[in-house]
Each structure stands twice: as structure tokens, then as C-alpha cells.
Amino acid sequence: MQVLFDFLIGPFFQIFEAPIFFVEVVIGGMAAGIMYALVAIGFAVIFKASGIVNFAQGAMVLFAGLTLVGFLQMGAPLWLALIATVVVMVALAYAVERVVLGPLVNQPLIVLFMATIGLSFVIEGFGELAWGSDVHRLDVGLPRGSFFVGDIMIDRFHLVAAGSAGALVVAIVLFMQYTKFGRALRAVADDHQAALSVGIPLRMIWVITWSIAGVIALVAGVMWGTQAGIQFSLVLIAFKALPVLILGGFNSITGAIVAGLIIGVGETVFEVYWGQMMGGATENWFAYVVAMIFLFFRPQGLFGERIIERV
Amino acid sequence: MSVQREARPDEANTPTVEAEKAPLLSVNSIEVIYDHVILVLKGVSLTVGEGGIVALLGGNGAGKTTTLKAISNLLKAERGEVTKGTIVFDGEQVQDLTPNDLVRRGVIQVMEGRHCFEHLSVEENLLTGAFTRSDGAAEIRADLERVYAYFPRLKDRRDAQAGYTSGGEQQMTAIGRALMSRPRMMLLDEPSMGLAPQLVEEIFDIVRQLNDKEGVSILLAEQNTNMALKFANFGYILENGRVVLDGEASALRDNDDVKEFYLGIGGGERRSFREFKSYRRRKRWLS
Structure with a gap:
């Protein structure tokens, strides 16, 4: 009985006893979630356009981060280093298309x-x-430190991360919906053959897609790098993006954001209130269990594109 | 069988007096192989004159779609290859160009089974047809209105997701989308497939208007022989990757063999299976 009580009811007492702490935990979780989402969006863009699960997205995050640091160490001013890194990522996209996809x-x-x-x-x-x-x-001069709203402590860096993720998503959506190339990208995602038949060159579309994924990798690299330094374990965060994608739907950018937040908040709250009972380190597996359970009930994800079937 | 070599195709298709003018499209004994081993077309030749409507007839697997895809060069995406022969459009050999190049030169294919972009709206579908154009938004806008004038139904459905529109509307969207590229020649693959006869009639009517008013030459692959021969001015019949019969549409309509095998209105007593086989064999020798 005691075990059941500890597991099912005890944590909620803790939450009610210290609501401010709970809010802070949730905010911390959301911050982690945005970081996952930044990686997941890169996956989603490529999957949407070509149906390929790009295992190399994590490596691209690392590569973008390393390149940026490299240019900064060579003494380039930040704006120049950023532009140069974008150029390198576009070149990488072009090379990938030439050497691998083509x-x-x-x-x-x-x-x-x-x-x-x-x-x-x-x-x-x-x-x-x-x-x-x-x-x-990696220090690109993003604001550090924290401030208080009422009793709640908020980290400035988390706000910046949320802001840039939001701006990135808005930019991608505007590009997809309102430009000729965005429309072509969606057309290719729907039907390769038909896109080819109206004269949309697939190879060019793939270069664009991978370039977008490269820029997203750069943003993710800057955020992760600022938080944890640019190191080779960044490649592994790609694995954390997979459960996010399963939850959100592989081809949905909105889904990647929402699912990132759900996973981030879920695993942080679970670790803080239930982690002790489970022997700690629940963050390592929580996301995968959620994804697995989700696959039973909604395999296309929360926001995955519905398969159109006319009756 | 007397129809076969009487009229030269380019004469038949060219309404103008200068009958010796080179045709807009000529396909010269092409051979197509899929996957390096499967021989699908065994030397197909045909021509389409400027402003002509030419029908490509034949049963399932005769090679109609492959012929169209060889022309629009969508074959490569399916691991097919033109291994012999040439395809000449407007005086230029085109068999090594990409589909993008061909659309820019004015050759566009409307694929079998419509192939709309399901998650895009009808209007967005139409706009993708203008991908290769660079003459400015105003011109494209004007052409969009022209497409809506031909297909008023699409105007009402412009914001609907194409995947949720009816089969007829999807076929209209596919044709309208091709029209947005300002084509000189449209390759239509089975536009009648899966549509009610009345709708087929409506769509063929509109295509005839496009031919008339916009000067778009048409190469039409159809199984609906009756409909196609009413609509076209010249026809080719494909069997097993070869042209077995060609001639003016009116002549083909009156041909006894076409009546028997493709229109299903052959008169008199039935021929035996054995005769039928030898007949086919003879045909191959002729072509």
C-alpha cells in the first residue's frame, strides 16, 4: 500500500506543497524540450520533402557548431562567422546531393x-x-543569468532559445506557404513523379531542403553549444529527437515543437518527482517509453499528415 | 488494311497548305528498355504536326504510357531508357533533356491517374504548373484566370485540398496545371480513366478548345478508342510495343479490324482464334 501511495499520490502532494518549485521545473523542462525540438525540426524538414529519415542530422548540428567556433577562433567577427557557416552548410547540402542522394x-x-x-x-x-x-x-554573446517574475526564476538564455526556435518555425512556415520554392517543396513531398512532370527539378529541391536542414542545425548547434559546449556527444542528441518525432509526427514542424515541449516537460517532471523511486536517471529512457506507448494509439503522431482517402 | 500507308501523317495533321513542313514532334523508331533488361518499345515511330490532335491507342501494356514518358523524359525516374532511335521536337533532338528542360520548351505531360498534389489546394496545384516560368506574377495571375475560364468548376473549388476533390475535378486540375506552363504540346495519358462518360465528354470538349484557341498540339493515349477517334484527327494503334496500324481517325473508325478489336462492333460471324493469331503475326511483319 505504501508503495502505491508513494507512487500515485505522494508526488502530487509535493507539487501542491511547493507550486512555485513545480512551475520552475516545468519551465526547465520546456527549455530542454525546445532544444530537442530544434533538432527534430531538421529531421522533419528532410523527411517531409523526401521521406528520408536523416540519421546525420545530429552530426550536422555538431558540424555546424564546430564550423562556427572554428571561424570565430580564426578571428572573424560574429556576423561574418555566421554567414560563412551558412555558406558551408549550403555547400555541404550540395555535396550530399551530388555524392550521396543523386x-x-x-x-x-x-x-x-x-x-x-x-x-x-x-x-x-x-x-x-x-x-x-x-x-x-561557444560564446556568441547570448544573454546569461536569470531574473525573477514574482517568485519564479527565469533563465534569460531559455527565453532566447524559445524566441529563436519560434522565429525559425515562423520563417520556415512562411517560406513553405508563400514562396514558389516552398510550394514546389510541398509538391515534391506529395508526389515526386507529378512534380517532375510539371518541370520541378528534384535535385535542386533536395539541395534546398538539405540547406534548410543545415541552417536549422546551425541554430541548434549555437543553442546546444552555448549550453553545453561543442562536443562530440552532440551527435547523440539526434537519438533524443526520434521520440519527439514519433510523438509529433515525422512530417510536421508544428508537431516537432509541441512534442519537444511535451517530452521535455514530461521527462523533467518525472525525474524530479518520480525519479528517486525508480532509481534515478529516468531522463535516459522516459522519452522512448512515451514514444512506444504513443505508437500503439496514434502511429502517425499528433500532427502527422493524415493519409487522404476519399470514399 | 488499306488505310495503313495511304496518308502520310504530317500531311494529315497539318491543316496548312505547306504540307512538307517538318512536324512539331517526331518520334523515330525508338526502343525503350526498363531496368536494363525489359524491352518495352520495339521501334515506335510517330509524328504530331503543329496544332494536331493525335491519338495513341491500344490495350493494357501495349506501350502507350511508355511512349509518352519517353517523350517527356519521365522514364529515367522509373529506370527506363531510350536505347535506340531519336525524338525530335521543333527541330531539336530532345531525348537527353531533363523533364524541366522539356517543360521549358513547351512539352508537358498530364500523367495517368491525375497525380494531383493532394495536400495542396487546387489553386496551389495550378500554380506549381508555372514553376518553370519567369515572366512575372502578373502574367501568371492572368493565366490562372484563363484556366478558371476554361474550368469554371475549379474556380469554385480553388481553396479546397486537391485530395478531397472529385475525380473529374482532379483531372481538370491536372490539365489546368499543365496549361499553366504555357505548353505548345500536351501529352495526355488516359484522361478518361475512371470518369463518368458525361464528364469524359466535358473534358474532351475543353481539350479540343485548348487545341483550337490556344494552339496546343495534343498527343493523347487512350483505351477509350471510340471517344479518342471522334476527337483526334490522326491515330496510331500500338500492340506489344509496336505500331500495328495508323491512319486518319475517320479511316481508322471505318476500318473493319479496328471495329472488331477495339470498338467491339465488328459485324458478321466471329473469326476463329486460330485466324486471329495469324492475323496478328502478319500485322507485325507489316509494321
Whole structure:
């Protein structure tokens, strides 16, 4: 009985006893969630346009971060370093299309997925070769420190992260909905063949898609790098993005944001109030269990595109 | 069988007096192989004159779609390849161009089964047809209105998601989308598929108007032989990847073999299976 009470009711007493602490925990979770979402959006953009699960997205985050740090260490001013990094990411997208996707066109998707696994190691290795394997501190002058709203402590950096994630999503959505190339991107996502038949060049669309994913990787790299330094474990955050995608729907950008928040808040709250009972470190598996349970009930995710079936 | 070589196709298709003018499109004994091993077209030749409507007839698997895709060069995306012969559009060899190049030159295919972009609205579908154009938003806007004038139904449904519109509306969207590229030649693949006869009539009427008023030449692949021969001015019949019969549409309509095998109105007593087979064999020799 005591165990059941501790597990089912006890934590809620704790929440009611210290509501302000609870709010802070939730805010911390949301901050973590936004970081996951930043990586997940990169996945979603590529999946939407080509049906490929890009295993290399994590490596691209690391590579973007390393490149930015590299340019900064060479003494470039921040704005120049950012522009140069974007150029490098676009070049990377072009190279990926030339070397990997182009030759493998028309192959089954599993082949392309395997190719992105290989790509992940190549990008990681290349980044190490070019910029060294040390852990780099990244400071682009984002505000640090915290302030109080009433009794609640808020970290300035979290606000910046949320703001840039929001701006990124708005920019992507505007591009997709209201530009010729955005429309072409959605057309390709719907029907490759028909897109080809009206003269949309698939290879150009893929370069654009991977470039967008590269820019998203840069934003994610800046945020993660500021928080934890640029290090090779960044590649592994790609795995954290997978449950976020399953929850949100693989082809939905909104879904990636919402699901990122749900997972972030969920795992933080669970760790703080239930973690002790489960032996701690629940953050490592909580997201995957949620994703697995979710697959039973709604395999297309919260915001996944519905398959249109006319009757 | 007397129809076969009487009229030269370009004469038949060109309404103008200068009958010797080179046709807009000529396909010269092309061979198509899928996946490096499967031979689908075994030397198909045909021509379409400027402003002509040419029907490509034949049963399932005869090679109609493959012929159209060879022209629009969508074959490569399906691991198909033109291994012999040439395709000439407006005096230029085009078999090595990309679909994008071809659309820019004015050749566009409306694929079998409509292939609308399901999650895009009808209007967005139409706008994707203008992807290759760079003559400014105002011109594209004006063309959009022209498409709506031909297909008033699409105007009412402009904001609907294409995936949720009816089959007829999807076919209209697909044709309208192709029209947005300002084509000189449209390759229509089975526009009648899965549509009610009345709708088929309506769509063919509009296509005829496009031919008339916009000067779009049409190459039409159809199984609905009756409809296609009423609408076209010249026809080719494909069987097993070869042209077995060609001629003016009116002549084909009156041909006994076409009546028997494609229109299902052959008179007299039935021929035996054995005769039928030898007949086919003879046909191959002729072509």
C-alpha cells in the first residue's frame, strides 16, 4: 500500500506543497524540450520533402557548431562567422546531393537511410579532421543569468532559445506557404513523379531542403553549444529527437515543437518527482517509453499528415 | 488494311497548305528498355504536326504510357531508357533533356491517374504548373484566370485540398496545371480513366478548345478508342510495343479490324482464334 501511495499520490502532494518549485521545473523542462525540438525540426524538414529519415542530422548540428567556433577562433567577427557557416552548410547540402542522394535516386528508402548513417560518420570525422576533437566553448554573446517574475526564476538564455526556435518555425512556415520554392517543396513531398512532370527539378529541391536542414542545425548547434559546449556527444542528441518525432509526427514542424515541449516537460517532471523511486536517471529512457506507448494509439503522431482517402 | 500507308501523317495533321513542313514532334523508331533488361518499345515511330490532335491507342501494356514518358523524359525516374532511335521536337533532338528542360520548351505531360498534389489546394496545384516560368506574377495571375475560364468548376473549388476533390475535378486540375506552363504540346495519358462518360465528354470538349484557341498540339493515349477517334484527327494503334496500324481517325473508325478489336462492333460471324493469331503475326511483319 505504501508503495502505491508513494507512487500515485505522494508526488502530487509535493507539487501542491511547493507550486512555485513545480512551475520552475516545468519551465526547465520546456527549455530542454525546445532544444530537442530544434533538432527534430531538421529531421522533419528532410523527411517531409523526401521521406528520408536523416540519421546525420545530429552530426550536422555538431558540424555546424564546430564550423562556427572554428571561424570565430580564426578571428572573424560574429556576423561574418555566421554567414560563412551558412555558406558551408549550403555547400555541404550540395555535396550530399551530388555524392550521396543523386546516385542513389530510385533506390528503396531503406538504402537511403543506411546512406545517411554512413554520412553521419563521414561528417563527424570530417568535422574532427578540420577543427580538432577538443571540447570547444561557444560564446556568441547570448544573454546569461536569470531574473525573477514574482517568485519564479527565469533563465534569460531559455527565453532566447524559445524566441529563436519560434522565429525559425515562423520563417520556415512562411517560406513553405508563400514562396514558389516552398510550394514546389510541398509538391515534391506529395508526389515526386507529378512534380517532375510539371518541370520541378528534384535535385535542386533536395539541395534546398538539405540547406534548410543545415541552417536549422546551425541554430541548434549555437543553442546546444552555448549550453553545453561543442562536443562530440552532440551527435547523440539526434537519438533524443526520434521520440519527439514519433510523438509529433515525422512530417510536421508544428508537431516537432509541441512534442519537444511535451517530452521535455514530461521527462523533467518525472525525474524530479518520480525519479528517486525508480532509481534515478529516468531522463535516459522516459522519452522512448512515451514514444512506444504513443505508437500503439496514434502511429502517425499528433500532427502527422493524415493519409487522404476519399470514399 | 488499306488505310495503313495511304496518308502520310504530317500531311494529315497539318491543316496548312505547306504540307512538307517538318512536324512539331517526331518520334523515330525508338526502343525503350526498363531496368536494363525489359524491352518495352520495339521501334515506335510517330509524328504530331503543329496544332494536331493525335491519338495513341491500344490495350493494357501495349506501350502507350511508355511512349509518352519517353517523350517527356519521365522514364529515367522509373529506370527506363531510350536505347535506340531519336525524338525530335521543333527541330531539336530532345531525348537527353531533363523533364524541366522539356517543360521549358513547351512539352508537358498530364500523367495517368491525375497525380494531383493532394495536400495542396487546387489553386496551389495550378500554380506549381508555372514553376518553370519567369515572366512575372502578373502574367501568371492572368493565366490562372484563363484556366478558371476554361474550368469554371475549379474556380469554385480553388481553396479546397486537391485530395478531397472529385475525380473529374482532379483531372481538370491536372490539365489546368499543365496549361499553366504555357505548353505548345500536351501529352495526355488516359484522361478518361475512371470518369463518368458525361464528364469524359466535358473534358474532351475543353481539350479540343485548348487545341483550337490556344494552339496546343495534343498527343493523347487512350483505351477509350471510340471517344479518342471522334476527337483526334490522326491515330496510331500500338500492340506489344509496336505500331500495328495508323491512319486518319475517320479511316481508322471505318476500318473493319479496328471495329472488331477495339470498338467491339465488328459485324458478321466471329473469326476463329486460330485466324486471329495469324492475323496478328502478319500485322507485325507489316509494321
